Amino acid sequence: xxxFTFYAPTYFDFGRGAESHVAERIRQxxxxxxxxxxxxxxxxxxxxxxxxxxxxxxxxxxxxxxxGVKPNPRSGLVYQGIELCRKEGVDFILAxxxxxxxxxxxxxxxxxxxxxxxxxxxxKKTPIEKALPVGTILTIxxxxxxxxxxxxxxxxxxxxxxxxxxxxxxxxxxxLNPELTCTLPPYxxxxxxxxxxxxxxxxxxxxxxxVEITDRLCExxxxxxxxxxxxxxxxxxHYEARANLMWAGMLAHNNVCGVGREQDWASHHLExxxxxxxxxxxxAGLAVIAPLWMRHVLKKNPRKLVxxxxxxxxxxxxxxxxxxxxxxxxxxxxxxxxxxGMPLSFEEIGARKEDIGQMTDKLFxxxxxxxxxxxxxxxxxxxxxxSAVRE
Amino acid sequence: xxxFTFYAPTYFDFGRGAESHVAERIRQxxxxxxxxxxxxxxxxxxxxxxxxxxxxxxxxxxxxxxxGVKPNPRSGLVYQGIELCRKEGVDFILAxxxxxxxxxxxxxxxxxxxxxxxxxxxxKKTPIEKALPVGTILTIxxxxxxxxxxxxxxxxxxxxxxxxxxxxxxxxxxxLNPELTCTLPPYxxxxxxxxxxxxxxxxxxxxxxxVEITDRLCExxxxxxxxxxxxxxxxxxHYEARANLMWAGMLAHNNVCGVGREQDWASHHLExxxxxxxxxxxxAGLAVIAPLWMRHVLKKNPRKLVxxxxxxxxxxxxxxxxxxxxxxxxxxxxxxxxxxGMPLSFEEIGARKEDIGQMTDKLFxxxxxxxxxxxxxxxxxxxxxxSAVRE
Numbered sequence: 001x002x003x004f005t006f007y008a009p010t011y012f013d014f015g016r017g018a019e020s021h022v023a024e025r026i027r028q029x030x031x032x033x034x035x036x037x038x039x040x041x042x043x044x045x046x047x048x049x050x051x052x053x054x055x056x057x058x059x060x061x062x063x064x065x066x067x068g069v070k071p072n073p074r075s076g077l078v079y080q081g082i083e084l085c086r087k088e089g090v091d092f093i094l095a096x097x098x099x100x101x102x103x104x105x106x107x108x109x110x111x112x113x114x115x116x117x118x119x120x121x122x123x124k125k126t127p128i129e130k131a132l133p134v135g136t137i138l139t140i141x142x143x144x145x146x147x148x149x150x151x152x153x154x155x156x157x158x159x160x161x162x163x164x165x166x167x168x169x170x171x172x173x174x175x176l177n178p179e180l181t182c183t184l185p186p187y188x189x190x191x192x193x194x195x196x197x198x199x200x201x202x203x204x205x206x207x208x209x210x211v212e213i214t215d216r217l218c219e220x221x222x223x224x225x226x227x228x229x230x231x232x233x234x235x236x237x238h239y240e241a242r243a244n245l246m247w248a249g250m251l252a253h254n255n256v257c258g259v260g261r262e263q264d265w266a267s268h269h270l271e272x273x274x275x276x277x278x279x280x281x282x283x284a285g286l287a288v289i290a291p292l293w294m295r296h297v298l299k300k301n302p303r304k305l306v307x308x309x310x311x312x313x314x315x316x317x318x319x320x321x322x323x324x325x326x327x328x329x330x331x332x333x334x335x336x337x338x339x340x341g342m343p344l345s346f347e348e349i350g351a352r353k354e355d356i357g358q359m360t361d362k363l364f365x366x367x368x369x370x371x372x373x374x375x376x377x378x379x380x381x382x383x384x385x386x387s388a389v390r391e
Numbered sequence: 392x393x394x395f396t397f398y399a400p401t402y403f404d405f406g407r408g409a410e411s412h413v414a415e416r417i418r419q420x421x422x423x424x425x426x427x428x429x430x431x432x433x434x435x436x437x438x439x440x441x442x443x444x445x446x447x448x449x450x451x452x453x454x455x456x457x458x459g460v461k462p463n464p465r466s467g468l469v470y471q472g473i474e475l476c477r478k479e480g481v482d483f484i485l486a487x488x489x490x491x492x493x494x495x496x497x498x499x500x501x502x503x504x505x506x507x508x509x510x511x512x513x514x515k516k517t518p519i520e521k522a523l524p525v526g527t528i529l530t531i532x533x534x535x536x537x538x539x540x541x542x543x544x545x546x547x548x549x550x551x552x553x554x555x556x557x558x559x560x561x562x563x564x565x566x567l568n569p570e571l572t573c574t575l576p577p578y579x580x581x582x583x584x585x586x587x588x589x590x591x592x593x594x595x596x597x598x599x600x601x602v603e604i605t606d607r608l609c610e611x612x613x614x615x616x617x618x619x620x621x622x623x624x625x626x627x628x629h630y631e632a633r634a635n636l637m638w639a640g641m642l643a644h645n646n647v648c649g650v651g652r653e654q655d656w657a658s659h660h661l662e663x664x665x666x667x668x669x670x671x672x673x674x675a676g677l678a679v680i681a682p683l684w685m686r687h688v689l690k691k692n693p694r695k696l697v698x699x700x701x702x703x704x705x706x707x708x709x710x711x712x713x714x715x716x717x718x719x720x721x722x723x724x725x726x727x728x729x730x731x732g733m734p735l736s737f738e739e740i741g742a743r744k745e746d747i748g749q750m751t752d753k754l755f756x757x758x759x760x761x762x763x764x765x766x767x768x769x770x771x772x773x774x775x776x777x778s779a780v781r782e
Contacts, residue, residue: 001406001569001631001634001638002406003406003407003408004403004405005403005404005405006403006405007400007401007402008400009398009399009400009402010398011397011398012395012396012397013396014395014396014397014650014651015392015393015394015395015651016394017394018394210631210632210634210635211635212615212618212619212635213611213612213615213635213638213639213642214638216610216611216612216614216615217611219611220604220607220608220610220611221604221607223607224603224604227603228603240392240601243601243651244392244601244602244603244604247392247604247605247650251608256642259405259638260405260634260638
């Protein structure tokens with residue numbers, strides 16, 4: 001196990017009706033003037049927008065609004081949010097929505113108290129050392145941004161998705177009411193579940209040895225998602241299954257299952273090129289990439305893939321042929337993704353073979369390798385992308 | 392899953408040499424005048440006492456000392472600590488040791504800023520709403536107090552162990568260096584591992600249904616302890632096994648695996664009467680009580696005991712006789728405890744049959760039942776104690 005620090009001071013308020021505490025939570029963490037940040041129409045049609053507005057009004061907490069966050073959130077709206085926060089003297093950002101809204105809120109939070117261009121953080125020019133406090137009301141189990149210090153923004157100038165992270169970006173509070181996720185369409189639910197699984201996999205596939213405790217946490221989260229996702233798809237109003245998925249989504253990405261171990265993140269980076277170019281749902285892009293990444297690295301480094309097969313998918317270990325065991329695990333994973341309605345090929349997400357060169361160029365920039373579990377070369381990445389083309 | 396809040400804002404600094412950051416961490420969390428609180432001689436013989444003292448001196452952080460915390464920490468020393476903190480204007484408490492030292496530090500932290508008798512908190516007369524900040528350097532994987540808001544103190548007047556809890560008691564930082572645990576004697580190591588397991592079991596044995604995610608976390612922590620403890624006993628200097636056990640110990644009790652579910656705590660309460668009366672090591676007392684509690688509740692409520700057997704101990708499910716499956720799980724647990732040198736009977740810990748009535752009286756006080764998974768009556772508790780007498 002490697003040395004690490006772990007600091008996850010988010011206050012979680014979980015359960016039915018928890019959003020009614022929003023004003024109390026904002027006060028608890030010192031907010032006096034709020035930016036109410038959200039996405040499109042879903043929180044209006046569900047009535048959540050009105051409930052939050054009423055809570056703030058009743059508590060006498062002044063706020064300004066900024067809606068319009070899109071999936072794969074863009075730099076343009078972040079600049080608007082930063083300007084609004086400065087002009088209005090906002091001291092607390094409330095994100096109501098999914099990972100995109102929360103990631104956008106984090107970017108605004110850090111950008112508002114930084115003199116330069118907020119994209120400096122995402123271009124790794126400067127670390128994020130301070131930010132306005134952020135609180136969230138989560139509406140989808142997926143990104144884990146409600147408990148993490150991570151944020152991903154699409155730079156509209158270059159059409160490149162870029163990540164940044166800092167413990168100061170971890171939300172001060174996050175309100176998780178599983179009922180709010182019951183109206184999600186099946187595709188979004190399944191894509192969210194896939195995102196959760198790959199957040200775990202990026203940590204699980206590690207060359208750090210002797211990390212039994214975090215291995216076991218990873219496996220537990222994966223098994224939960226495998227168990228609960230079909231139940232949620234069968235009965236979208238299954239509160240209990242939604243609840244387990246929602247808490248799993250937070251745990252998958254607040255890094256409690258990733259501390260002390262080298263992590264990979266190649267699948268995410270390969271996917272980011274897809275969602276930046278085609279605006280595909282992130283989880284669906286991961287469903288295409290992750291199993292093919294597994295198939296590609298299998299020959300070079302089967303160790304954790306064997307664990308993945310035996311401990312997560314209950315594949316019996318073939319001691320004479322561990323690679324075959326690992327392959328059965330990958331096949332089980334692919335069958336699961338297919339069963340929950342996720343795509344497994346370029347064709348299904350509208351991605352094109354002729355863009356592979358461009359995506360690979362953008363992915364590498366000036367770097368030589370991608371990922372850690374196996375250090376992928378440019379050729380490896382192209383092979384993974386190409387294996388997604390079924391034509 | 393039940394509604395819950397979860398707030399665990401401790402900063403963990405984990406790994407080799409982490410104690411050298413102690414001055415930096417105290418500054419990070421605003422300490423300017425420190426109470427250095429510790430137990431007996433072990434931190435002196437190991438050199439840890441000198442290293443901490445040198446760190447504070449070099450950083451120019453003034454401190455006063457209070458050593459002498461005993462296992463099953465006593466109210467008398469807490470009163471001394473409170474007086475010292477007030478007299479010296481202490482604003483930060485550094486606990487260097489195991490759960491007893493940390494629990495004592497938490498009592499001092501809450502008592503120093505409370506006008507009444509600190510035992511009011513433990514007598515449930517008043518909730519703990521504020522406390523001085525506490526930081527820890529942990530020297531044994533066991534109690535989980537390094538990440539929890541819990542504290543247990545023995546009231547010397549009544550010889551009764553009493554617990555209190557509050558999120559304000561969660562340490563601001565905890566330094567976890569597995570190397571510091573390598574010098575622990577095997578018995579203390581095994582008792583610590585047992586304590587970790589029972590912290591999980593008190594949460595696992597629940598009547599709350601549909602808690603797959605926390606079930607899986609519980610099982611993962613238990614499996615880790617089962618895997619790592621024999622490795623540590625075989626090779627006390629096995630850093631990696633010590634590290635996994637140490638992080639498991641924190642996770643077992645910071646409640647990440649216990650949120651949203653009814654918890655039990657009968658085994659702990661039955662054990663507290665043993666350790667208050669005979670000053671037995673808490674984990675050793677738990678080794679005696681917990682399997683017998685399991686055997687006792689098996690007939691009345693086998694459900695989670697079947698999961699415990701199949702998911703933790705890999706007992707194949709006998710569908711025609713799930714109780715037999717559950718019993719095999721309990722037997723596996725008892726065999727494990729025996730294999731790591733833990734006692735399983737009153738005789739082995741010097742407890743006496745003739746004290747059972749008195750312990751049961753003290754346990755119940757004015758209450759009618761104990762625990763939740765099965766609500767134990769006075770007769771149930773006496774039967775569990777009596778089943779520990781092998782004579």
